[in-house]
Amino acid sequence: MRTWPPRRWWFAVLTAAATIIVVAIPTALISTPWFTREIPPTPWAWPVLVVTSLLAGLVAATYVARKDGQARTRSGSLGTIGAITAFFAVGCPVCNKLVLLALGYTGALQMFEPIQPFLATGSIALLLIALVLRIRREQSCPLPQPPAAQ
Numbered sequence: 001m002r003t004w005p006p007r008r009w010w011f012a013v014l015t016a017a018a019t020i021i022v023v024a025i026p027t028a029l030i031s032t033p034w035f036t037r038e039i040p041p042t043p044w045a046w047p048v049l050v051v052t053s054l055l056a057g058l059v060a061a062t063y064v065a066r067k068d069g070q071a072r073t074r075s076g077s078l079g080t081i082g083a084i085t086a087f088f089a090v091g092c093p094v095c096n097k098l099v100l101l102a103l104g105y106t107g108a109l110q111m112f113e114p115i116q117p118f119l120a121t122g123s124i125a126l127l128l129i130a131l132v133l134r135i136r137r138e139q140s141c142p143l144p145q146p147p148a149a150q
Helices: 005-026 045-061 079-092 097-139
Strands: none
Touching: 005 045, 005 079, 045 079, 045 097, 079 097
């Protein structure tokens, strides 16, 4: 990461800021007239969101092409799953319409709320794994291709 050009760092910072806004507004961590929370946020919601946003920004920055590098395969499923999982981890368990439809109000409180810390941990772990894999893949040398058989 020390060799990243400034545009990658700017992309990481802007993506991290956008992630905070995109997750914090609908989950009502940031008060707005459009979204409300019936249950106050947990004490770990903001730290999880900040760490997730930073990791999401760094993972997204690995997709910014380098002028000195070759084109690489672009698989982003771990990072995407990690970012989506963070949304469910910091959200209000009874404000999430998908959870309410699946479990009901009582089920959301009894079944979904207790797993939110695990979702938060999983989100951070997935984004960290995605970042490590992307950086390792970027630093690896491509294998020479064997000549085509005729």
